[in-house]
Amino acid sequence: MNDWLYKTELAIRRAMPEQLKLVVRAARLLKAPPPSAPTLPQAQLDGCIVLSDRNAMLGHVMKNGVLCELGVLHGAFALQMLAQTQPRELHLVDVTFAGCDPVVLSHSSVRTHQMMTTGFLNACPDGMFDFIYVDADHSYPAVCADIQAAKNKVKPGGLLAFNDFARILRPGLGQFGVHQAVCEFMVDEGWPLAFFCMQGEALYDVALRRPSAV
Ligand SMILES: C[S@@+](CC[C@H](N)C(=O)[O-])C[C@H]1O[C@@H](n2cnc3c(N)ncnc32)[C@H](O)[C@@H]1O
Numbered sequence: 001m002n003d004w005l006y007k008t009e010l011a012i013r014r015a016m017p018e019q020l021k022l023v024v025r026a027a028r029l030l031k032a033p034p035p036s037a038p039t040l041p042q043a044q045l046d047g048c049i050v051l052s053d054r055n056a057m058l059g060h061v062m063k064n065g066v067l068c069e070l071g072v073l074h075g076a077f078a079l080q081m082l083a084q085t086q087p088r089e090l091h092l093v094d095v096t097f098a099g100c101d102p103v104v105l106s107h108s109s110v111r112t113h114q115m116m117t118t119g120f121l122n123a124c125p126d127g128m129f130d131f132i133y134v135d136a137d138h139s140y141p142a143v144c145a146d147i148q149a150a151k152n153k154v155k156p157g158g159l160l161a162f163n164d165f166a167r168i169l170r171p172g173l174g175q176f177g178v179h180q181a182v183c184e185f186m187v188d189e190g191w192p193l194a195f196f197c198m199q200g201e202a203l204y205d206v207a208l209r210r211p212s213a214v
Contacts, residue, residue: 007095033169034140037183040193044186048193054163054205057195058084061159062130068153070117070146071136072097075104077163081133082107091129093120094136121149128153135163140177147185154210159194161207182206 013021051057058080061067068091069078078092079101086109093113097105104110113120117136132150134143143162154160168176186193186208197205 010095028175029169034177034180037167037180038187040183040186044190044192046192049195051195051197053199054197055080055084057161057197057205057207060195061085064088065130066128067091068093068129068132070120070132070134070150071163072100072104074099075101077133077135078104078110082109085131091120093117118145118149121146121153124153126152127155130155130158131161132159133161133163134178138164138176138178140175140180143178143181144184147181151185151189151210156210156212158210159207160191160210161195161205163203163205165204165206166202176203182208 016024049060054077061081061084063086065085065087066089067081067085067087069081070093072078072092072094075092078090081087081090082104088109089111090107090109091111091113092100092104093115094100095114095116097112097114105112117134132154134146134150136142136146147160150160162178162182164176164178165182166176167179185191191208191210193206194209195205195207197207199205
């Protein structure tokens, strides 16, 4: 979907009355649910470190690196990345920065890109990032598209991380296809799970490490 279409869709969704949104979400249940995610090979999970939350993951991200966040909103996690990893460059991508913390936006390491995530990634050189954090559109097709656009942009040995590693199909909560998209990618491409981060609502974060030899 291009910028214009996505912004129009967002505007329509925001203008819809809550009750109409509920009807639309309930109607989605008429569709058959997607298949279960594939079983992950044990070898790809063996080295995984379990962490108390996503902020703890930042302690394992390279200092002075080149980082990217897809989906920024108010900049809460961007602020954590700046404080904990002191990045050389932090590329922030969102369709709007209207609500983003001015402290984030004015930081000397921050580069903002007001555009669709896939459009941004497709224009980046391969191997540019030490860490990419995927937290934009959580629908299954959108996460698959972000993964395909991001995978070659991570340096060998770098991390591709995801917020809301969940499968949510119930009305009222949106639809989260992050779990399905990430598991399929792991099985298809063999990237190991490096970090699994706990979260109080069971909306976990995970990080995959790009194999060095690929
Ligand atoms: C869950 S919020 C991000 C929260 C932020 N990562 C944090 O943890 O503080 C999702 C953001 O992604 C943006 N977004 C959703 N789909 C997008 C897309 N395809 N391209 C760019 N931005 C997108 C939305 O505008 C929204 O600000």
